[in-house]
Amino acid sequence: MSGYFLEDIGAPELRERTSVADELAGAVRTLISSTVLTEVDAVAAARAIEHIEAAVEILGTERLSEDSFGVRFTSDGVKRNWGNAVIGRRNPVAPPVVLNHDGAKAWSEFELGPAYEGPAGLVHGGIVAAILDQVLGSAAEHAGHPGMTGTLTIRYRQGTKLGQVRAEAELDRVEGVKSIAKGRIVTSDGVTAEAEGIFILPRWAREASAAAAAEKLRKSLSDG
Amino acid sequence: MSGYFLEDIGAPELRERTSVADELAGAVRTLISSTVLTEVDAVAAARAIEHIEAAVEILGTERLSEDSFGVRFTSDGVKRNWGNAVIGRRNPVAPPVVLNHDGAKAWSEFELGPAYEGPAGLVHGGIVAAILDQVLGSAAEHAGHPGMTGTLTIRYRQGTKLGQVRAEAELDRVEGVKSIAKGRIVTSDGVTAEAEGIFILPRWAREASAAAAAEKLRKSLSDG
Numbered sequence: 531m532s533g534y535f536l537e538d539i540g541a542p543e544l545r546e547r548t549s550v551a552d553e554l555a556g557a558v559r560t561l562i563s564s565t566v567l568t569e570v571d572a573v574a575a576a577r578a579i580e581h582i583e584a585a586v587e588i589l590g591t592e593r594l595s596e597d598s599f600g601v602r603f604t605s606d607g608v609k610r611n612w613g614n615a616v617i618g619r620r621n622p623v624a625p626p627v628v629l630n631h632d633g634a635k636a637w638s639e640f641e642l643g644p645a646y647e648g649p650a651g652l653v654h655g656g657i658v659a660a661i662l663d664q665v666l667g668s669a670a671e672h673a674g675h676p677g678m679t680g681t682l683t684i685r686y687r688q689g690t691k692l693g694q695v696r697a698e699a700e701l702d703r704v705e706g707v708k709s710i711a712k713g714r715i716v717t718s719d720g721v722t723a724e725a726e727g728i729f730i731l732p733r734w735a736r737e738a739s740a741a742a743a744a745e746k747l748r749k750s751l752s753d754g
Numbered sequence: 755m756s757g758y759f760l761e762d763i764g765a766p767e768l769r770e771r772t773s774v775a776d777e778l779a780g781a782v783r784t785l786i787s788s789t790v791l792t793e794v795d796a797v798a799a800a801r802a803i804e805h806i807e808a809a810v811e812i813l814g815t816e817r818l819s820e821d822s823f824g825v826r827f828t829s830d831g832v833k834r835n836w837g838n839a840v841i842g843r844r845n846p847v848a849p850p851v852v853l854n855h856d857g858a859k860a861w862s863e864f865e866l867g868p869a870y871e872g873p874a875g876l877v878h879g880g881i882v883a884a885i886l887d888q889v890l891g892s893a894a895e896h897a898g899h900p901g902m903t904g905t906l907t908i909r910y911r912q913g914t915k916l917g918q919v920r921a922e923a924e925l926d927r928v929e930g931v932k933s934i935a936k937g938r939i940v941t942s943d944g945v946t947a948e949a950e951g952i953f954i955l956p957r958w959a960r961e962a963s964a965a966a967a968a969e970k971l972r973k974s975l976s977d978g
Contacts, residue, residue, distance in 0.1 A: 592798075663878075
């Protein structure tokens with residue numbers, strides 16, 4: 531699979547990169563909100579654009595040769611999907627949703643500002659779906675049953691107001707290569723949306739895991 | 755409903771605002787990609803952040819008093835949901851998806867860059883869902899049967915590669931206050947995801963429409 535990298539960097543370097551990612555993406559998130567809310571005229575906007583282009587130029591002096599961040603691992607197994615559109619800490623499109631895990635459960639509390647609007651004053655139904663897809667998938671993965679989304683069903687109970695939001699999910703059951711997770715979005719109004727997701731272990735991962743099992747068996751036979 | 759505005763601006767003013775929105779949001783979209791892909795160190799990142807903060811300061815000199823853009827109409831009925839997280843032209847989180855309509859069908863072709871990644875090299879399943887929610891809802895609305903999303907079901911057939919994407923949807927049928935729309939995402943690999951959405955006319959809209967019907971009836975009786 532292209533786009534999956536092993537990066538052998540140590541803890542101090544990882545800390546430095548984490549801090550750069552958070553500060554830079556944080557500044558861009560503020561700029562995104564300002565862009566949605568500004569009422570400046572064309573002249574002022576042009577001055578802002580000059581600064582934005584200057585920032586782009588600086589950031590472009592050293593950049594990845596690939597067209598996406600991909601998913602990275604350090605040699606001690608730390609996974610960095612920092613480009614992820616929902617949880618990616620260095621992706622300004624992501625709120626980001628920072629997940630907590632407790633066994634088969636995953637949850638997060640975060641703020642959704644003006645950049646996530648759909649109907650006036652409400653979170654876009656599609657953003658609700660995007661967050662639930664991620665939280666359900668992460669719950670299944672963390673419980674040891676990762677997979678790509680096969681089917682995702684969202685039931686919207688009421689509008690989700692922009693502002694403070696809680697998302698939570700748990701692995702419900704496993705049926706062969708399918709993991710079924712359930713979850714919901716909760717605000718001060720109560721549950722606003724419920725989701726069920728079926729996550730399927732990709733064939734390449736199954737084959738890799740079958741090959742690993744066969745190798746283990748072969749070794750135990752040759753050792754015995 | 756708060757957040758829905760009537761703004762009585764003329765065509766030249768609307769053209770100016772459109773151009774400012776496109777240029778500013780376009781520059782921020784480029785900055786978002788740069789943020790995902792950059793490998794500059796902390797010193798260079800700090801210089802970029804200075805420019806970003808300068809842009810935020812300029813844009814903040816005049817801003818909306820509300821915390822979201824809302825949904826605006828001009829007096830000739832032009833709808834501007836520019837803050838929308840999927841189709842909003844002045845929202846840098848939105849690709850944006852620019853929709854074409856033909857009766858009950860809606861479609862769009864657009865590019866999804868590194869900011870929309872989920873699995874390495876692939877569009878986030880949640881972003882696929884977000885786009886389908888919007889395109890299905892817009893198809894139903896444009897066919898004269900608008901509604902808030904009630905249920906959204908996405909079936910993922912294969913990964914959606916980052917890059918050029920087509921999204922399309924059509925109103926399938928109407929059952930009372932429910933509009934049912936179907937749609938799909940298509941890339942050079944073929945159909946990657948299929949969706950069905952049930953959109954429900956909110957009670958306040960039904961009551962408004964019932965009140966309008968009653969008023970019409972009352973008038974026709976008093977006129978007659």
